[in-house]
Ligand SMILES: O=C(O)COP(=O)(O)O
């Protein structure tokens with residue numbers, strides 16, 4: 403049992419639990435260089451993150467005129483191969499993450515990760531940072547396979563959040579993320595959503611449509627308690 407108002411909490415990974423843009427940026431730049439394109443400043447890569455690796459590379463290439471599909475496929479493979487060997491060179495948890503996850507675990511809250519990263523990469527990052535065991539489930543962009551149109555059943559669909567919720571044993575669930583993909587997925591799954599303004603938000607955090615916005619991870623527990631209070635009958 404827990405005295406916390408939410409029995410389970412799902413977390414986005416990139417831009418929410420971990421600052422990962424430098425490693426992602428170096429993987430994108432590796433592919434851009436291989437294709438004869440200009441590398442992008444790694445700080446600018448924050449604008450490309452949120453929809454998964456394919457969307458990230460597509461956005462980077464489109465800014466330089468785009469490429470034919472077969473060339474894209476090759477550069478995408480090149481990028482994934484590079485990233486596979488460099489998932490956590492610079493990637494670190496944001497300040498406050500460990501302490502807050504510790505406190506939630508002490509209070510009996512079941513934690514999960516729901517990311518658009520491939521599950522293998524997410525596990526690579528979490529493993530390198532010694533975070534894996536904190537999560538009851540780790541749902542990646544490819545974990546649930548593809549729909550009839552061939553698209554991964556990933557955020558902004560409700561499916562991966564539903565899967566994490568189920569794997570957590572059901573009950574009161576809240577989600578924490580940094581992009582419109584997270585807000586839309588949480589809305590579709592009918593769970594409350596807290597937006598991480600310090601992450602890779604694809605727009606002003608207070609305009610993403612989240613139920614609460616946190617400027618740093620240490621604000622998460624009071625934000626969730628506030629949400630539950632606002633929601634309870636007077
Ligand atoms: O890397 C991405 O583009 C998405 O990953 P996230 O869902 O953990 O933010």
Ligand SMILES: [Mg+2]
Nearest residue numbers: 414416417580
């Ligand atoms: Mg994110």
